[in-house]
Amino acid sequence: MNTRKKIIAGNWKMNKTVSEAKAFVHALLKELGDYSAADIVICPPFTALQAVSELLDHSSHVRLGAQNLYPASHGPYTGEISPWMLREFYCHYVIVGHSERRIHLGESDEFINKKVKAALAASLHPILCIGEALEERQRGIWKEKIGSQLELDLMAIEEKQVVDCIIAYEPIWAIGTGKNATSEQAQEVHFFIREQLTKLFSDQIAQKIRIQYGGSVTPHNAQELLACPDIDGLLIGGASLDVLSFSSIILNKKL
Numbered sequence: 001m002n003t004r005k006k007i008i009a010g011n012w013k014m015n016k017t018v019s020e021a022k023a024f025v026h027a028l029l030k031e032l033g034d035y036s037a038a039d040i041v042i043c044p045p046f047t048a049l050q051a052v053s054e055l056l057d058h059s060s061h062v063r064l065g066a067q068n069l070y071p072a073s074h075g076p077y078t079g080e081i082s083p084w085m086l087r088e089f090y091c092h093y094v095i096v097g098h099s100e101r102r103i104h105l106g107e108s109d110e111f112i113n114k115k116v117k118a119a120l121a122a123s124l125h126p127i128l129c130i131g132e133a134l135e136e137r138q139r140g141i142w143k144e145k146i147g148s149q150l151e152l153d154l155m156a157i158e159e160k161q162v163v164d165c166i167i168a169y170e171p172i173w174a175i176g177t178g179k180n181a182t183s184e185q186a187q188e189v190h191f192f193i194r195e196q197l198t199k200l201f202s203d204q205i206a207q208k209i210r211i212q213y214g215g216s217v218t219p220h221n222a223q224e225l226l227a228c229p230d231i232d233g234l235l236i237g238g239a240s241l242d243v244l245s246f247s248s249i250i251l252n253k254k255l
């Protein structure tokens with residue numbers, strides 16, 4: 001039995017206006033009551049961060065996360081947002097390296113490594129997303145892909161800092177497809193990730209780092225995934241957009 005507290009995060013991606021976000025948070029807080037068994041994180045788009053931040057009690061167990069940052073404190077980076085701007089809204093977490101940004105915006109491991117470091121330097125917890133494509137799984141090279149992402153994305157990060165990272169294993173073939181990894185497949189990869197963290201850092205550090213699963217999580221498959229020994233939480237896309245489905249996953253309630 002490990003002592004890692006579960007962490008369940010909702011990544012809203014490019015969804016919800018400010019008024020929709022506010023309505024969601026009101027309803028979610030009502031549903032959750034004084035629940036505190038897991039850390040809960042909501043990651044709205046930048047435009048709704050301030051509104052959501054104002055609705056969340058900053059000492060609350062429901063924390064605010066951003067979906068991205070730029071690895072500089074300020075300057076001529078049109079359209080970008082710095083870690084310190086996120087801190088101003090009391091963000092505690094920031095998603096880094098999501099496959100949608102790697103694929104659509106060409107983000108490299110080198111750039112993602114800079115983002116992880118920038119987040120940590122601003123006392124934000126990076127949720128570092130890694131995962132293989134369908135073709136890489138079919139060719140049997142998922143270990144090489146995930147091992148390399150971990151090594152490059154966490155390059156030159158000290159042990160005392162890396163414990164503040166959360167790793168999210170998101171097989172690309174499972175994202176938004178309705179085809180989640182089975183709990184056996186996910187546990188196998190999470191175990192591998194922890195082994196790699198042991199090699200890169202130490203067993204003591206690897207045992208502390210929380211590893212989330214993401215990819216077509218629903219109220220129907222969440223508990224089976226969460227029951228796996230190396231799955232320490234979930235990063236949820238589609239099912240986090242609806243209060244009842246997100247809260248039923250958190251509270252383990254039947255819909």
Ligand SMILES: O=C[C@H](O)COP(=O)(O)O
Binds near residue numbers: 011174176177216
């Ligand atoms: O960040 C979340 C993931 O990309 C999973 O998205 P999904 O739950 O809609 O498959």
